[in-house]
Amino acid sequence: MNFVVEASYFIATLLLILGLKRMSSPRxxxxxxxxxxxxxxxxxxxxxxxxxxxxxxxxxxxxxxFSGQRLLLILLAIAVGGIPAWWSGRKVAITDMPQMVAIYxxxxxxxxxxxxxxxxxxxxxxxxxxxxxxxAVAGAFIGTVAFGGSAVAFLKLQGWMRSPRFLGRQIVNxxxxxxxxxxxxxxxxxxxxxxxxxxxxxxxxLFFPACLVAGILITLxxxxxDMPVIISTYNACIGLAVGFEGFVMRNxxxxxxxxxxxxxxxxxxxxxxxxxxxxxSQVWLSEFGDVEAAAVGDGVxxxxxxxxxxxxxxTMAYSxxxxxxxxxxxxxxxxxxxxxxxxxxxxxxxxxxxFAIHPVAGRMPGHMSVLMAEAGxxxxxxxxxxxINADFATTxxxxxxxxxxxxxxxxxxxxxxxxxxMPILNADQAKQVxxxxxxxxxxxxxVQNELFFGPNTHMVFGDAQEVINKMIQSLREM
Amino acid sequence: xxxxxxxxxxxxxxxxAGFEIISRVPVILHTPLMSGSNFVHGIVLVGAMVALxxxxxxxxxSVAFAGVVMAAGNAVxxxxxxxxxxxxxxxxxxxxxxxx
Numbered sequence: 001m002n003f004v005v006e007a008s009y010f011i012a013t014l015l016l017i018l019g020l021k022r023m024s025s026p027r028x029x030x031x032x033x034x035x036x037x038x039x040x041x042x043x044x045x046x047x048x049x050x051x052x053x054x055x056x057x058x059x060x061x062x063x064x065x066f067s068g069q070r071l072l073l074i075l076l077a078i079a080v081g082g083i084p085a086w087w088s089g090r091k092v093a094i095t096d097m098p099q100m101v102a103i104y105x106x107x108x109x110x111x112x113x114x115x116x117x118x119x120x121x122x123x124x125x126x127x128x129x130x131x132x133x134x135x136a137v138a139g140a141f142i143g144t145v146a147f148g149g150s151a152v153a154f155l156k157l158q159g160w161m162r163s164p165r166f167l168g169r170q171i172v173n174x175x176x177x178x179x180x181x182x183x184x185x186x187x188x189x190x191x192x193x194x195x196x197x198x199x200x201x202x203x204x205x206l207f208f209p210a211c212l213v214a215g216i217l218i219t220l221x222x223x224x225x226d227m228p229v230i231i232s233t234y235n236a237c238i239g240l241a242v243g244f245e246g247f248v249m250r251n252x253x254x255x256x257x258x259x260x261x262x263x264x265x266x267x268x269x270x271x272x273x274x275x276x277x278x279x280x281s282q283v284w285l286s287e288f289g290d291v292e293a294a295a296v297g298d299g300v301x302x303x304x305x306x307x308x309x310x311x312x313x314x315t316m317a318y319s320x321x322x323x324x325x326x327x328x329x330x331x332x333x334x335x336x337x338x339x340x341x342x343x344x345x346x347x348x349x350x351x352x353x354x355f356a357i358h359p360v361a362g363r364m365p366g367h368m369s370v371l372m373a374e375a376g377x378x379x380x381x382x383x384x385x386x387x388i389n390a391d392f393a394t395t396x397x398x399x400x401x402x403x404x405x406x407x408x409x410x411x412x413x414x415x416x417x418x419x420x421x422m423p424i425l426n427a428d429q430a431k432q433v434x435x436x437x438x439x440x441x442x443x444x445x446x447v448q449n450e451l452f453f454g455p456n457t458h459m460v461f462g463d464a465q466e467v468i469n470k471m472i473q474s475l476r477e478m
Numbered sequence: 479x480x481x482x483x484x485x486x487x488x489x490x491x492x493x494x495a496g497f498e499i500i501s502r503v504p505v506i507l508h509t510p511l512m513s514g515s516n517f518v519h520g521i522v523l524v525g526a527m528v529a530l531x532x533x534x535x536x537x538x539x540s541v542a543f544a545g546v547v548m549a550a551g552n553a554v555x556x557x558x559x560x561x562x563x564x565x566x567x568x569x570x571x572x573x574x575x576x577x578x
Contacts, residue, residue: 009524016518017499023514023564024503030564033514037557040520044553047524052531070531077530077543078523081550089558100559101513104520108552111522114545118529118538131482235516242522243492247485249525255485256492261519263496268503268512359505366508373506373566384505 008046009253015039016257020264026379043253048074081107094374095331098363099157102231105238106150109143112241113208116140119248120187120204132248133188139244141184141211146234146241148215153227153234157363163223173217180210226283228364229273236265272365307458312434313471317478319396321352323388325427326372328362329402329438333464336375339401342468343377345475355381356388356425358406389426398430400451402437402464408449433457436467510563517560520553 019036022028048066066074085104092100116136119125125136155161166172186192186203198206222230239261246254273279307315316322324343330336343353355377361368372382392398400407407427410417427433428451435452437459451457460467503511526549530542 016521017495020511020514020518021499023511023560024500024507026504026507029507029510033517033557033560033564036514036518037561040517040523040553040557043521043524044527047527050528050531052528066531073539073543074527074530074546077546078550081547082554085551085555086558089555089562092559094562097513097559097563098509100555101509101516104552104555104559105516107548107555108516108519108522111526111545111549111552114541114548115522115525115529118533118542118545121538121541122532122534124532129482232512235512235519239515239519242519242525243489245522245525249528251525251528254521254525255488257518257521259489259492260496260499261515263493264500264515265512267497267500268508268515271503272508357506359508362509364509364512366506366510369506370509370563370566382506 002049002051005046005049005051008042009251012039012043012046013253013256015042017260020260044078093334094371095328095334095363096158097370098228098231098367099154101364102150102153102157102227102234105231105235106147106154109145109147109150109234109238109241112143112238112245113140113147113211115245115249116143117204117208121201125248126190130188135244136248137184137187137207139241139248140208141180142237142244143241144208144211145180145215145218146237148212149219149230150234150238152216152219153231157227163221169217169221173214176210176214176217180207180214183207183210222283228360229269229283231364232265232269232272236262236269239263239265272360304452304459305457307434307460309460309462309467309470310474312436312458312460312467313474314478315432315434316346316351316397316399316471317349317475319351319432321354321395322346322397322399323354323356323392323395323427323430325356325358325398325400325403325407325425326361326368327401327403327406328368329404329436330464331362331368331371331402333402333466335401335464335468336371336377338465338468338472340375340377342472342475343381345472349475353381354383354388354391356383356385356392356427358385358403358425359423361403361406385423385425392426392429395430396432398427398433400427400433400435400437401468404437404449407451409454410448410450414450427451428454428457431456434460436460436462436464438463510560513556513560513563517553517556520549520556523549523553525549 016036016039019032019039022032022035052066089100116139119136125133152161183203183206187207190200219230239258243255243258243262246258273283330339346353355372357368357372359365362371369382405419407425408419409424409428411419411422411424414420433451433454433456435457439461452459500511523546526542526545530539530546533539533542
């Protein structure tokens with residue numbers, strides 16, 4: 001590798017790591033992505049000067065450096081992949097961002113797998129020590145499984161796919177994984193293809209679809225509520241796969257950055273799972289859904305108290321303190337901007353309004369904070385679970401909008417509940433609880449909520465956007 | 479080049495660095511940071527480009543081509559989404575300054 005390329009890779013890696021570091025603090029976060037972006041552009045440009053054994057499509061012609069034909073092909077590929085990604089990334093609604101992260105993430109896994117495939121097909125991977133094919137196959141395995149899984153996560157969050165469960169799925173999954181691993185091991189030792197009595201080419205070619213199907217089937221039964229943990233896990237996995245393929249390609253930038261993402265992603269996954277009070281094995285064995293059927297049965301017979309929109313607005317206007325608990329329903333209704341207008345009206349009437357954000361409100365940890373930021377709600381009104389939970393008891397009104405599990409007292413009291421033990425916002429301890437909700441059904445996770453039947457709770461049924469609009473009207477008329 | 483135990487040492491130190499880099503991240507940045515780290519592994523683009531440049535024959539070329547397409551999608555899409563998420567944090571700081 002020549003000096004300029006090596007130096008560029010070094011600086012690019014530094015920029016990307018510093019960017020990631022800056023992204024972990026609110027003050028510097030915005031500049032962090034710009035630094036990282038600069039690093040990525042530098043690394044990409046440097047690669048055009050990478051000294052390769054270049055082959056043109058016509059056999060026989062070999063030269064140093066990228067051939068003109070390949071250059072065009074690379075630029076075409078970048079355009080084909082990059083332009084739709086840029087367009088979709090710009091256009092997508094803030095609420096739909098988690099599934100976009102899932103799909104972009106999966107693409108990275110696919111790319112790592114493609115690199116491995118090329119190295120295995122070409123025989124490059126077998127020239128050195130045994131470590132190279134082992135790592136190439138390991139990276140391909142992780143990358144392809146994560147690619148299939150991320151695609152399923154995307155489809156589920158997009159609402160295009162349910163969570164089908166079939167009998168004996170664990171056995172089928174185990175068999176598939178075993179087949180994929182066997183094909184993987186055979187890919188490491190090309191000589192072993194004679195034992196399987198299939199050509200070497202087919203061992204490698206069958207290995208990838210086997211991993212892909214395994215990834216899809218493993219992810220299929222996992223419920224939508226657990227998807228953040230799944231996406232985060234795959235993010236870490238793909239980081240690792242990229243690091244592995246970096247070893248195969250002898251590219252230190254890929255090794256370092258892939259491993260950093262692998263480690264950082266693992267930590268993020270742990271933090272998320274902890275916030276949701278779910279363990280890895282629970283999520284991956286999709287235990288959630290099996291318990292929920294039993295939990296839904298309770299409490300259906302009891303009635304909820306319903307309140308008119310104008311009465312709800314008046315209740316808040318004449319109270320001293322209001323804590324708002326926003327949930328995903330708010331974001332789906334695109335009502336966060338209206339909500340902030342409503343809060344400003346309340347503030348003019350002298351009401352002290354604060355926002356209580358549960359760590360896992362929304363579809364991903366921190367998702368709700370992004371949505372609130374988009375609406376222009378200032379930092380100093382937004383409080384974490386630990387910061388505000390003690391204050392609910394002294395608050396006049398807790399307004400729950402489109403949130404469900406994060407305020408479900410069953411997490412505190414009911415040992416049989418699937419969400420038992422999850423830290424929740426103690427909205428039920430407020431003097432009065434108002435809940436804006438689309439309908440009387442159970443939430444995203446399918447768990448029924450005791451809070452809605454509480455003696456101090458009133459339900460305001462309707463689309464969050466419409467309800468808040470009406471509340472703004474009634475406040476103006478007051 | 480990096481081989482054997484040197485590679486293992488680098489792997490170990492880098493993994494620790496990865497933990498350290500994000501160990502003090504506030505919850506509000508979890509989603510942007512996941513998206514940001516997703517962008518960072520878009521560096522796979524570099525490897526995919528080299529693989530495409532070195533590929534021989536139609537099979538290898540088409541697989542490598544798909545690799546570059548996917549890697550570009552990872553990097554570009556990851557940047558677009560992360561930048562949009564973090565853009566909001568910037569606008570909020572501005573608003574606060576205006577109010578002060």
